[in-house]
Amino acid sequence: MRRRSPLLATLLATLLLTPLPVRAETVVASIGFDEAPRPAGLPDGLQPAPGAALRFLSLRAIDNNRVDAALWTPGATAPADTTLVVAVHGSGSNLLRPPMDSLGRGLSAGGRAVLSISTRQQNDRINTDNFFDIRRDIEAAVATGRALGFRRIVLAGHSLGNIQVQFLAATDWSPDIRSVMLLAPFANLPWKTRTILMADEAAYRRLNAAARTLLREGRPAERLPSPMGYYTGERVPVTAQHFLTYRSDAVSAADGTFWIRRVPRPILILRDAADAVIQPFEPHMLLAAASAEGALPPEARFVLLPNSRPPSLAAHSFADTGDALVEAASAWLRDQGL
Structure with missing residues (x-):
C-alpha cells in the first residue's frame, strides 16, 4: 500500500481547513422606488381629504420600467395597521383619471391607503403593450407597498386593469394579498373584440394574420397595417x-x-x-365563472350602482357615481375585515 508523503498530507490538510473566500452576491434584477414631485398639469382641486395625505412616487419595475404612482394615505394610522389598495387604471388612462381620483380620495378619507399607478399602457401608449409585461408594473407597486410597511393588500383594477389584476391574483397567492375589486370589468375581451367591437369577421382575421406575421419576423411592438375596432366606435391603431x-x-x-x-x-x-x-350581462358572466363548481374564490359579489342617466362612455369611469363607488368599496372592505 502506497503511503502519502508528509508534505503532501500537510498540503491537503491546509487546503481542507482553509476557508474559501466570501464573495458578495451579485444582484441581477431589483425593484425600487423614490419620492417624486407632484406631476405638472394636475388640477389644483386634486387634493386629499382633510386629515389625509397625497404624495407621489416613482417606481422601478424589475425590468427597469419606470412607473409613476400616487399614494393616498389616511391620517395617523401606521401602515402595518392600514389596508393598502393597489389601483390599476383602464385602457390608455393613468393614475389620477376617474375613477382613480375618487377612489384614492374617498378610501383614504375612510382610513385606507391607495397606491394608484400608471402602467406602461398609459395615455398615448394605449393599445401598444404586451399583456404579460403589465404584471411587472403591478408587482412593483405591491413590493413598494410591502417596503412601506403595509401588511394587507387589495388589488383593484378598472376596465382593462381588471384583467391585469385578475392575472396577478390568480398566479400570485401571497397571503398578504387579501381581496380583489373589479371596477367596470369586461368578461371576455377577445370574444368581445371580435363580435362586438369589430363585428367584421374579415377585418378581424386580417388583423390576426398580420399580428402573427410581425411576431414571427421579430417585430411584435410594431403597429398593424389596419386599425382595430374600439369601444368608442372608432378604429384605432394597435400593435401586434x-x-x-x-x-x-x-x-x-x-x-x-x-x-x-x-x-x-x-x-x-x-x-x-x-x-x-x-354590457349588463358581462358582470354576470364573471360572477357565474367565479361561483362555478371547483372555482377558488371563497366569495364573489356583484354590486350594480344605480344611475338614471342614459348610457354613456363617461359612466364607464363612474363619472356620476364616484361617491357610490367609494361607499360600495368601503362596505366590501369592511365586510372582509379590511
Missing part, C-alpha cells in the same frame, strides 16, 4: 403584441371568465348602471 395578448381569441390571455375562477381571494365586481362600454 397588444392584439395577440389581449384581442386574439386564439391566443389572448385577457379572458376574465378563465382567470376569475383561479383567484383564491374574495372578489367584488362593480358596474355603473349607465355604463355604455360594459
Whole structure:
C-alpha cells in the first residue's frame, strides 16, 4: 500500500481547513422606488381629504420600467395597521383619471391607503403593450407597498386593469394579498373584440394574420397595417403584441371568465348602471365563472350602482357615481375585515 508523503498530507490538510473566500452576491434584477414631485398639469382641486395625505412616487419595475404612482394615505394610522389598495387604471388612462381620483380620495378619507399607478399602457401608449409585461408594473407597486410597511393588500383594477389584476391574483397567492375589486370589468375581451367591437369577421382575421406575421419576423411592438375596432366606435391603431395578448381569441390571455375562477381571494365586481362600454350581462358572466363548481374564490359579489342617466362612455369611469363607488368599496372592505 502506497503511503502519502508528509508534505503532501500537510498540503491537503491546509487546503481542507482553509476557508474559501466570501464573495458578495451579485444582484441581477431589483425593484425600487423614490419620492417624486407632484406631476405638472394636475388640477389644483386634486387634493386629499382633510386629515389625509397625497404624495407621489416613482417606481422601478424589475425590468427597469419606470412607473409613476400616487399614494393616498389616511391620517395617523401606521401602515402595518392600514389596508393598502393597489389601483390599476383602464385602457390608455393613468393614475389620477376617474375613477382613480375618487377612489384614492374617498378610501383614504375612510382610513385606507391607495397606491394608484400608471402602467406602461398609459395615455398615448394605449393599445401598444404586451399583456404579460403589465404584471411587472403591478408587482412593483405591491413590493413598494410591502417596503412601506403595509401588511394587507387589495388589488383593484378598472376596465382593462381588471384583467391585469385578475392575472396577478390568480398566479400570485401571497397571503398578504387579501381581496380583489373589479371596477367596470369586461368578461371576455377577445370574444368581445371580435363580435362586438369589430363585428367584421374579415377585418378581424386580417388583423390576426398580420399580428402573427410581425411576431414571427421579430417585430411584435410594431403597429398593424389596419386599425382595430374600439369601444368608442372608432378604429384605432394597435400593435401586434397588444392584439395577440389581449384581442386574439386564439391566443389572448385577457379572458376574465378563465382567470376569475383561479383567484383564491374574495372578489367584488362593480358596474355603473349607465355604463355604455360594459354590457349588463358581462358582470354576470364573471360572477357565474367565479361561483362555478371547483372555482377558488371563497366569495364573489356583484354590486350594480344605480344611475338614471342614459348610457354613456363617461359612466364607464363612474363619472356620476364616484361617491357610490367609494361607499360600495368601503362596505366590501369592511365586510372582509379590511
